[in-house]
Amino acid sequence: MPSALENLRSKTSDLDALHAALSMMEWDQQTFMPRGGAEARAEHVGLLSRMYHETLTSDELKRALELARSEAKSDDEIAMLRVVQRDIDQATKIPTALVEEKSKLASQAHESWVIARANNDFPSFAPLLARMFEIAKEEATHLGYKDHPYDALTDLYEEGATESYWRQMYESIKGPQVQLVKEIKESGKNIDDSKLYGEWDEAKQKTFTEFLVKEIGFDMDRGRQDTAAHPFCTGWSVGDIRLTTRYKPYIGSAIFGSLHEAGHGMYEQGSPMAWDRTPLAGGVSLGVHESQSRTWENLVGRSKSFWQKYLPVLQKAFPALTSFDLDGWYKAINKVEPSYIRVEADEVTYNLHTLVRFEIECDMLTGKMKINDLPEAWNAKYTEYLGITPRSDSEGCLQDVHWSGGSIGYFPTYSMGNLLSYQIWNAMEKEVGDANALMAKGEFKPILGWLQEKVYSQGKKYPPRELVQRVTGKPLDASDYLAGLGAKYREIYGL
């Protein structure tokens, strides 16, 4: 006779298996699928998603969860019940009819968005986007919230976050970041990174980036790296995490893309094997996840000490880069330049991109902004925060895929990742010592080991806000980030 906990575990295993299938189908779709496979893939994903949803909202699972409550004793067991309860709640609160309408609208809207972006034609996309915001409001109502519909939506991505939480976060960084961008612009100092653009052999980029991610600690026996148009990290067990990267004329695309995804990947690889295929495995939230991708991309990969060891390796593979000395390379990969496109933004301007989206999302949800005013508002905010005005909606409000899929409340998690990466890094250095000295020797084990112990091995055990407190001794705040960013870029730009 299996115990109630074992019974629950067997039900969550079914969910995990369906989720694994869905993740693999999505991975394959972005990496290897021939175009003829698209139609059937959409059907398969739709059907398996329905099965997943049915299992998650089934009375059997709810009963199994209730019965397991009296048996759950250890912290881990109690945490597991909490995570399952949250998953069930999210899946149950929104009526099936609304889920289905959203799913249909999302696939329509995605198609419309692709065309609208290609043709710089916001008006053709606007009615669908307006409906998507309406659906988001309905979702928020069903999910429930106290102060702002944003609270309910953003909680889906970042447990415990609210509109006021994000507003506070942005308020603390907006002034200093706009100021820093302005100072850099006014310094008149132009960093030449033109030599980073060229025709780079793909096989060599593959070899070099796989070398790098292995160096920092991504375990290739428990993962791999392929290519995708829009790099991402996914996986379906602690022992099988898939990275992707891309090869572009800008050599930084592959290098920093790989390090970024490897950061996500090492977080996923770091869950305890005992939690594999259970609700406790994996990263706890988008913001915490992003903190780790940004750690390995920026704090490690864009540091000078990292390249002390690896620039010669890079130059051996790509002799066209030998004209760089360490300082020139360091400056080139950290060049700051306000630009229209979020995914190409440098470290200094990045948060201003997400701020624009956050403010627009809030105003759309409250009805303060109307759909037809969106493009103009977008452009005005870019002018104000970044000092540049998009020349078209394609490079303006049509650039991101998120809204067409109904992901509203998502963007601030990117910025949380930026802030938190510095905050966790400082906590790490307090215990591990000077990270630069380690990186210059290619010794990542102490750094990874600390992150592993404090963050990765915790999986989803603690809600993200509690995890941040435990790891760094304080709630999320901008001080480490602003100090770190300011010091780094004032030094680079001689301000």
Place this chain on the structure above:
Amino acid sequence: MPSALENLRSKTSDLDALHAALSMMEWDQQTFMPRGGAEARAEHVGLLSRMYHETLTSDELKRALELARSEAKSDDEIAMLRVVQRDIDQATKIPTALVEEKSKLASQAHESWVIARANNDFPSFAPLLARMFEIAKEEATHLGYKDHPYDALTDLYEEGATESYWRQMYESIKGPQVQLVKEIKESGKNIDDSKLYGEWDEAKQKTFTEFLVKEIGFDMDRGRQDTAAHPFCTGWSVGDIRLTTRYKPYIGSAIFGSLHEAGHGMYEQGSPMAWDRTPLAGGVSLGVHESQSRTWENLVGRSKSFWQKYLPVLQKAFPALTSFDLDGWYKAINKVEPSYIRVEADEVTYNLHTLVRFEIECDMLTGKMKINDLPEAWNAKYTEYLGITPRSDSEGCLQDVHWSGGSIGYFPTYSMGNLLSYQIWNAMEKEVGDANALMAKGEFKPILGWLQEKVYSQGKKYPPRELVQRVTGKPLDASDYLAGLGAKYREIYGL
């Protein structure tokens, strides 16, 4: 209100989605999975298989099938009900406890077999194999049969086939094939194919084999080719068929492996799009499937006319092969040499390998043979049929994976494929004209078009024996095969 047929179709769509997930997981396991993914993969496959089995044996599906009977009017609809009924019967007749025992034994036996083969240690594997044959007997009892337990088992792979069907097939070919092998041996003529072994650039092999499979008609927009230790073809929709190949010191491995799998693949790509994701899509049986892989591997790929066009292309990619003239190349790729290993066997000796297995399987099932007598019987049969005696069980009765997984009744379908490939080919040439003239010009469309119309586009609509009759105007028989094989190899060996 959906019709009863639509309701049935929606249930089979669920089966198809689960099957797609399972196929993709198996594909990934053989192509890309890092070794750390194995444990979770086994669990995921186990759980999704259980869901598939539960859905297939559910009362809902059975009811949906019964209700659809009165609505089914067209040939296609009636055929679909027949296929679903067969699937349900196969899944229902064997008790769950036996399925589970077999599944557990299979994974144990597989592990044991790997070790036994590596250590040439049949006795360590024997008890598990003996139990597997016992389970097979029980399966046969549950499935039901009239004359021989083999009938029930082999029907799982080749609908309508029986022990006597296969025995007849082997009786008609055994004598002439043993005789042909003997004549070739006694001719004393040795074909030198040593130049086919070397170190061949993998990227070039990839380019060349992908070129070849596209030339013959495999649609790369609806499929792709990757590498695997043991090449196979799979897929999860008419628009997404995956080939695999391998790169070995013998350059024929990649070339003929790719053509073979592309034959399977074109068969799968040839189902009508309207049948995609329904029970009617895909190849109808293992024997018919193998006839198509062997057609493109042997009748096309090992013909002289094919290489009239493609030998120069091959030689351009691999200058080390320029010493071959067309005749020398043709002979080298058709070299006959009795060998111990089935998967490396040439066209002339291949069926003798499966005959050995067929006879042993029959005798094991009836109890005529005991497990400890198996190795000796194996070696005696090789000596008799092939004129060579395996020097160890590793290159003898331990060589194949099939038995460890409980696939008993499978091997004769390989030989059926060989026979049927010639039988269908002759029917095709009667209507299309001289295939050699077409192949010499690289014109495969008339050949593929005929196969497409007569075989591939029929999917699973007709039971295989009926399909053979429809396509070739007669039941499976050995005359075309024996005549074709004899003529080809007597010419090559000047007999």
